[in-house]
Amino acid sequence: MTYYDQENQFLRQRLQKEIPILTALIQNLYQELDRKFHLNGAKIPVTFGFETDSLGSYTRQSAHEKEHFHFSLLFVAYGVNNPLSKEDRIDLFKHEYAHYMQYNMRIPEKYKWQAGTHGSAWKYCCSLIGAAPTPYYKAGEALLDHNYDKVLKSRIHDKTVPIRDTYQRQQKAQKQKDEVVVNRKFLEVMHWKENPIGRQVRNNDEILGTIVGVTEDFRSSNPIFVPEEPVVFQYRSDFGGCIQVKLKEPFDENLKKLNEDVKNIWPDGDLNFVSETRATELQISTVVDFRSVALMATITILFVTLMGLIGYINDEMQRRSKEIAIRKVNGAEASSILLLLSKDIFWTSMPAVCIGTLGAWYLGALWTDQFSETAEFPIYYYILIAFVSLLFIIGCVVIKTWRIANDNPVNSIKSE
Numbered sequence: 001m002t003y004y005d006q007e008n009q010f011l012r013q014r015l016q017k018e019i020p021i022l023t024a025l026i027q028n029l030y031q032e033l034d035r036k037f038h039l040n041g042a043k044i045p046v047t048f049g050f051e052t053d054s055l056g057s058y059t060r061q062s063a064h065e066k067e068h069f070h071f072s073l074l075f076v077a078y079g080v081n082n083p084l085s086k087e088d089r090i091d092l093f094k095h096e097y098a099h100y101m102q103y104n105m106r107i108p109e110k111y112k113w114q115a116g117t118h119g120s121a122w123k124y125c126c127s128l129i130g131a132a133p134t135p136y137y138k139a140g141e142a143l144l145d146h147n148y149d150k151v152l153k154s155r156i157h158d159k160t161v162p163i164r165d166t167y168q169r170q171q172k173a174q175k176q177k178d179e180v181v182v183n184r185k186f187l188e189v190m191h192w193k194e195n196p197i198g199r200q201v202r203n204n205d206e207i208l209g210t211i212v213g214v215t216e217d218f219r220s221s222n223p224i225f226v227p228e229e230p231v232v233f234q235y236r237s238d239f240g241g242c243i244q245v246k247l248k249e250p251f252d253e254n255l256k257k258l259n260e261d262v263k264n265i266w267p268d269g270d271l272n273f274v275s276e277t278r279a280t281e282l283q284i285s286t287v288v289d290f291r292s293v294a295l296m297a298t299i300t301i302l303f304v305t306l307m308g309l310i311g312y313i314n315d316e317m318q319r320r321s322k323e324i325a326i327r328k329v330n331g332a333e334a335s336s337i338l339l340l341l342s343k344d345i346f347w348t349s350m351p352a353v354c355i356g357t358l359g360a361w362y363l364g365a366l367w368t369d370q371f372s373e374t375a376e377f378p379i380y381y382y383i384l385i386a387f388v389s390l391l392f393i394i395g396c397v398v399i400k401t402w403r404i405a406n407d408n409p410v411n412s413i414k415s416e
Contacts, residue, residue, distance in 0.1 A: 094131035186230035
C-alpha cells in the first residue's frame, strides 16, 4: 500500500466519524422544512459516500432502489481541505430537498413548462426554500442573491436528463388561449353573421377569447340524438379526458396490439381503445335493436291481420251465401252483389283503418322526436297508406266474392 493510499484510507475513516453529526444536521433542517410544507423528508434515510464527481442526490422509490438522500463526504464533511462554508453546506442540503419536493407536493401548472431533473418544477421548489436554483452546485452559491422570477422563465441546459423545453410553446399557447373558433350556429344564436372575426366571446364577466375563425356546423356530441349546437373551440394544453390515437393500416391488428401494450404497461388500469366506427355503433346500438324488433313485430302483426281478414271474409261469404243465391235468382247482377258486399265490409273496416292510421302517425311522431334529424314523412303519406289498406281489403273481398257471385245459385241453396 502506497503512502497516498494510506493517507486516503485514513481520511475516509476520519470523515466517517462525522456521519452522525451530518445526519442530525440534515434531519433537523428537513424537519423544519417538513413542518412548513407538510412533508416527510426528514423520515427519508440519508446515506454518505466518497464520490468525487457528485456532491449529493435524491433518489425516488423504485423497484430497484429505496428512496434516500445521498451526499459525498469529500464535499460536505468538515475535515476536508477547503470545506464548504456553513451557508453553502445548508444550501446544498436544501438543493436536494427541493428535488424531493418536486415529486411529493403539488406544483402549479405554470411552473411545469420545462421537464427534467432540474426543470422549472425543481426551480420553483428552490424558490420556496431559498435554495440556489443551479443544476451544478458551486461553492458560494448560497451567498448570491438569486432572481427567482427571472430564473423560473429561463431555459436550463442539463445534459444529464432529456429536457423537454416547452417555455416557448407555453408562450405560444397563451396567445392561442386568447383565440377561439366558433361554428355558424353560434353566430346565428348571437346574431353575429356579419363581420364576426375580431369579436370577443364572453362567459358572464370572463373573456373566453377573440374569434379568429368560423367552422361549418356539425354535431359535437351524439350525432343521432343531439342536434347542431353552438360551439366555441378553445386551446387547451392539459388533458381533456379523451385520448385519440391515429393508427396506420392494418387498422384492426394495430388496434389490438395497442390495447395489448396498454394492458402490459398498466395491468390494473381500465383503459381500452375502440375505433371511431365502433364507438358510433355502440351509441346507436339501442336504436338499431329497437328498430329491428319493431320491424319484426310489424311483419308478424301484418301476417296475423291478413289471416284474420281472410278468415273474416270466408266467414262472411259462408254466412251470406244463401242471401247471394236468392238475389241472383231474383235477377241481381254479379256486379251489384260485389258492390253490396264490398260496401258492407268497407264501412266495417273503415273505423279500424282510421284509428290504426292515427295511432301510427302519433307513435311515429313520438319515435322520431328523439332524433336530431329525421327523414320527412308528412301526414299525407299516412293517408295514402290508409287508402292502400282499404283497397287491399276491398280487393280481398272482390276476389273471394267473385266466385260465389258467378256460381250456380242452386248449389248455394242446396248446401243450406
